Every structure is written in C-alpha cells, then in structure tokens.
Amino acid sequence: MKKHVLAILLATAVAGGLAACNKGADTAAGGEGKGDVIRIASGSPLSGGQASAGKDFANGALLAVEEINAAGGVDVGGKKYTLQLVSEDDAGDPKTGATVAQKTADDAAIVAVVGHYNSGVTLVASPIYANAGIPSLTVSTNPDVILKAPKLPDGGTAVFRINAHDGKQGPALATFAHSKGVKKLAVLDDATAYGKGLADQVAKKAQELGIDTSLREAASDKTTDFKALLTKAKAAGVDGIMWGGYDDTGAILTKQARELGMTALILMPDTACTDNYIKLAGAAAEGAICSSTSVPLGKLNGGGNFKTNYEKRFAGQTVQAYSPLTYDAVYVLADAIKQAGSTDKAKIAAAIPKVAHSGLTGTMAFDPDGERKDAEIAILEEKGGKFDVIEMVK
Structure with a gap:
C-alpha cells in the first residue's frame, strides 16, 4: 500500500516557518508528534x-x-x-x-x-x-x-x-431531470456503497415524479467499457442517463454514450463535479449535469x-x-x-x-x-x- 504522510509543523513562532510536505513511510517529519x-x-x-x-x-x-x-x-x-x-x-x-x-x-x-x-x-x-x-x-x-x-x-x-447526504442529493438530481422533461431515465451505478446508494435515491424520487426508471443496471467502479449497457439504453429510447459513480468511470460512460450518438441528458453526482471528469470526458462533457454536496467556489x-x-x-x-x-x-x-x-x-x-x-x-x-x-x-x-x-x- 502506498502511504503518504503530510506533516506540517511550525518551526518557530518568530520565523513562522513551515516544514515541507513529506511523502514517505510511517513517520511524520519535524517532531514525530512529540512535545506540544x-x-x-x-x-x-x-x-x-x-x-x-x-x-x-x-x-x-x-x-x-x-x-x-x-x-x-x-x-x-x-x-x-x-x-x-x-x-x-x-x-x-x-x-x-x-x-x-x-x-x-x-x-x-x-x-x-x-x-x-x-x-x-x-x-x-x-x-x-x-x-x-x-x-x-x-x-x-x-x-x-x-x-x-x-x-x-x-x-x-x-x-x-x-x-449534504444522498437523501438530499438523489432527489435533487431526479427533480432536475423532471424539470427538463426527462420521461425515461436509465439509472446505472458502479455497485459501490456510494454509487448504488445514490442511484437508489435518484430512482425512488424519479418514480414518484412519474419518470420511467425501468432500465436499472449496475457495472463496477473499474468498468472501462459501457457500450453494452449504453446500447441497451439507446434501444430502450431513454432520454436521460444517470450515473451513480465516480468521475473516472463517469467520463468513460459519457464519451461512449456520445460516440454511440446518444443525445440523452447525462446526470451525475458530486464525485463527478470535478476537473478530472472534464479532462477525461473532453468535448463529450458539454451539457452534462452534476450535483454537488459542497458549496461551489x-x-x-x-x-x-x-x-x-x-x-x-x-x-x-x-x-x-x-x-x-x-x-x-x-x-x-x-x-x-x-x-x-x-x-x-x-x-x-x-x-x-x-x-x-x-x-x-x-x-x-x-x-x-x-x-x-x-x-x-x-x-x-x-x-x-x-x-x-x-x-x-x-
């Protein structure tokens, strides 16, 4: 397991100097946690x-x-x-x-x-x-x-x-999809506690709003090929795709959906509201929707x-x-x-x-x-x- 240790200590009150970030084994630089x-x-x-x-x-x-x-x-x-x-x-x-x-x-x-x-x-x-x-x-x-x-x-x-938690985040995403006229939403997740839990929250609220969520599938957080799932979603005529997962896999899904010619609204959670998602998805990211449980910059x-x-x-x-x-x-x-x-x-x-x-x-x-x-x-x-x-x- 790769271990990172960041230890920052004030060198002296007068100098106000800070020790540099140390990436290493099990010890922390600049004092080993002793003293004050x-x-x-x-x-x-x-x-x-x-x-x-x-x-x-x-x-x-x-x-x-x-x-x-x-x-x-x-x-x-x-x-x-x-x-x-x-x-x-x-x-x-x-x-x-x-x-x-x-x-x-x-x-x-x-x-x-x-x-x-x-x-x-x-x-x-x-x-x-x-x-x-x-x-x-x-x-x-x-x-x-x-x-x-x-x-x-x-x-x-x-x-x-x-x-905020997914009990708020999921319904917020579903409500937004409804406001944009989404009628049939493919709800996909990465089978993690986070991804599945969030997708369940989205699906529950979407159903309450009258959105068809009958296409409910799971991949994994290591998936690199979503084409089979997306082809199924395209054939089902979905006009929205919700991904319960992280930015790296979300970017792959987004690119592959657009490569298949899908124009469905793509919705993702807070873990995809990142620069990394935009970098990985490239031009395919345009128009994607994400929710954030943090406060935007x-x-x-x-x-x-x-x-x-x-x-x-x-x-x-x-x-x-x-x-x-x-x-x-x-x-x-x-x-x-x-x-x-x-x-x-x-x-x-x-x-x-x-x-x-x-x-x-x-x-x-x-x-x-x-x-x-x-x-x-x-x-x-x-x-x-x-x-x-x-x-x-x-």
Missing part, C-alpha cells in the same frame, strides 16, 4: 482513478493546518500547540481503508480524523476509529454513514458529516482568497469540491480543541457538537446525530470546459 503537538489524520484516495479528488480532499485539510500553525497554533488552556496532519492513502478501497483506519487507531497520539472520501471506505473505517475513541469528520454521502454510525466508547457521537465565503492561497500552495492544482469542506473541518477541530481545553480525544469529541464554525462553506454545525445542519445541494452544468452553477437546493 496535536496529531490529526486524514484519509482519501491519493492514488488510483480517484486521486485527483482525493488529493484535493487532503489539500484542504493541509492548508488549514498550515494556516492555523502560522497564526500561532491552537490555544489549549493558555498553552499553544501546533497541529500535525498525517494524511493516508486509502486508494478508495474499503480493504485498504480498513488497514489505514487500524494503523491510525493504533496511534495513540491521533485525536481526530478528517475522512474518508468514499462511502464504502467510511463505512468500514468509522467503527475502527470509534472503537479507539477517535471522532471522524467525513464527506461520504451514503445516508447509512450516519444512520448506522457507531458510537464512541462513552456513547458520544463518533461520525460527523460535513456536507463562486459561492464560498472568501472563495477568491481561498483560491489564491490554494493555487499558490499547491502549484498546478485547482480548487475542487472537497478542499473547502475539509479546510473548514480542520477549523472545526481546532475550535473543538479550544472549547475542550484539552488534548484528550474524548473531550475533543464531546466538544465537536458544540461548535458552530463560520467558515468558507457557511456555518459548519451538527445536529445530535452528526449530520451537518442546513446543508445545500448545488446543480451544475458543464459549459465550455467548466461547471457552472444553475440551481441551489435546500
């Missing part, structure tokens, strides 16, 4: 087909850690601590994610996790974290991430979702400054959907640590529900179950090589 340091972890796919989104996820957390440290760190009962981020590559794979989670849980110095990206990974990782008393903040959208979430040893909330509080700082720090990379969320999540953790007045993970976990952080993506606060309050869904359309917001849904 608080360790947090992140987990996302840093390799494989979803690496573009996974790196954006990790970058948001990293940028927040660096900013907090540069501003003097976190005040804990009058004493300043620096944050240290350990960023792990789960490869978007549940088995790898379980290994990463156990490694993280075995590190007694880690007090919280920002992760994971994939619902299937989060569903296996969160019980491991919870058993170790570690709270986690995730972008995974499958409703079961919270509905079936484990509890901490003291009975407290273990998992917090920092964005143009609607972020201080989005312009965030974009400038992000692109300066991560040369050659652009802000995508998840970095603003993970950036805010780290600030939530910093606020929770301050409120707890302790570096004890149980006390930090107990403080998270009390935090209402006003950040990039609005006020990040949680209900008693760990769901983010007042989360919105954005509907976007690909035009001229970028996604434009066309609708916001409460």
Whole structure:
C-alpha cells in the first residue's frame, strides 16, 4: 500500500516557518508528534482513478493546518500547540481503508480524523476509529454513514458529516431531470456503497415524479467499457442517463454514450463535479449535469482568497469540491480543541457538537446525530470546459 504522510509543523513562532510536505513511510517529519503537538489524520484516495479528488480532499485539510500553525497554533488552556496532519492513502478501497483506519487507531497520539472520501471506505473505517475513541469528520454521502454510525466508547457521537447526504442529493438530481422533461431515465451505478446508494435515491424520487426508471443496471467502479449497457439504453429510447459513480468511470460512460450518438441528458453526482471528469470526458462533457454536496467556489465565503492561497500552495492544482469542506473541518477541530481545553480525544469529541464554525462553506454545525445542519445541494452544468452553477437546493 502506498502511504503518504503530510506533516506540517511550525518551526518557530518568530520565523513562522513551515516544514515541507513529506511523502514517505510511517513517520511524520519535524517532531514525530512529540512535545506540544496535536496529531490529526486524514484519509482519501491519493492514488488510483480517484486521486485527483482525493488529493484535493487532503489539500484542504493541509492548508488549514498550515494556516492555523502560522497564526500561532491552537490555544489549549493558555498553552499553544501546533497541529500535525498525517494524511493516508486509502486508494478508495474499503480493504485498504480498513488497514489505514487500524494503523491510525493504533496511534495513540491521533485525536481526530478528517475522512474518508468514499462511502464504502467510511463505512468500514468509522467503527475502527470509534472503537479507539477517535471522532471522524467525513464527506461520504451514503445516508447509512450516519444512520448506522457507531458510537464512541462513552456513547458520544463518533461520525460527523460535513456536507449534504444522498437523501438530499438523489432527489435533487431526479427533480432536475423532471424539470427538463426527462420521461425515461436509465439509472446505472458502479455497485459501490456510494454509487448504488445514490442511484437508489435518484430512482425512488424519479418514480414518484412519474419518470420511467425501468432500465436499472449496475457495472463496477473499474468498468472501462459501457457500450453494452449504453446500447441497451439507446434501444430502450431513454432520454436521460444517470450515473451513480465516480468521475473516472463517469467520463468513460459519457464519451461512449456520445460516440454511440446518444443525445440523452447525462446526470451525475458530486464525485463527478470535478476537473478530472472534464479532462477525461473532453468535448463529450458539454451539457452534462452534476450535483454537488459542497458549496461551489463562486459561492464560498472568501472563495477568491481561498483560491489564491490554494493555487499558490499547491502549484498546478485547482480548487475542487472537497478542499473547502475539509479546510473548514480542520477549523472545526481546532475550535473543538479550544472549547475542550484539552488534548484528550474524548473531550475533543464531546466538544465537536458544540461548535458552530463560520467558515468558507457557511456555518459548519451538527445536529445530535452528526449530520451537518442546513446543508445545500448545488446543480451544475458543464459549459465550455467548466461547471457552472444553475440551481441551489435546500
């Protein structure tokens, strides 16, 4: 398993120097987590087909850690601590994610996790974290991430979702399709917890709206040839195609649909609202619709400054959907640590529900179950090589 460790420490308060990002084995550069340091972890796919989104996820957390440290760190009962981020590559794979989670849980110095990206990974990782008393903040959208979430040893909330879930996202996509006059929708998914769960939500709402969803098929998250499924959809006369899956496979599906001469409206979820999808799909992406469980760049509080700082720090990379969320999540953790007045993970976990952080993506606060309050869904359309917001849904 490829492991990535990003460790950022404030060298001195006067110099304000930051150690460089370190990709390596199991240690973190610049202090090894000793002394006045608080360790947090992140987990996302840093390799494989979803690496573009996974790196954006990790970058948001990293940028927040660096900013907090540069501003003097976190005040804990009058004493300043620096944050240290350990960023792990789960490869978007549940088995790898379980290994990463156990490694993280075995590190007694880690007090919280920002992760994971994939619902299937989060569903296996969160019980491991919870058993170790570690709270986690995730972008995974499958409703079961919270509905079936484990509890901490003291009975407290273990998992917090920092964005909207598929119980909102799926109906929003189906409702948009209905507003565009779609009568027959092919609902396809990649058979992952995320993809199937979302596709089920879309199909349910579409049926309620009178849309024919009788063509319901599954592929896999490794599929590279959708032509058999698409040929079947074309023969059935569908005027809409919904893909429950990620950007890499979504791009392949989109290209192959257009190669077959299909003009159906293509709808995809938040994981396809990415630069990587546009890059891979090319001209075929034009007119594709995606939903986002994050807040689009143009609607972020201080989005312009965030974009400038992000692109300066991560040369050659652009802000995508998840970095603003993970950036805010780290600030939530910093606020929770301050409120707890302790570096004890149980006390930090107990403080998270009390935090209402006003950040990039609005006020990040949680209900008693760990769901983010007042989360919105954005509907976007690909035009001229970028996604434009066309609708916001409460």
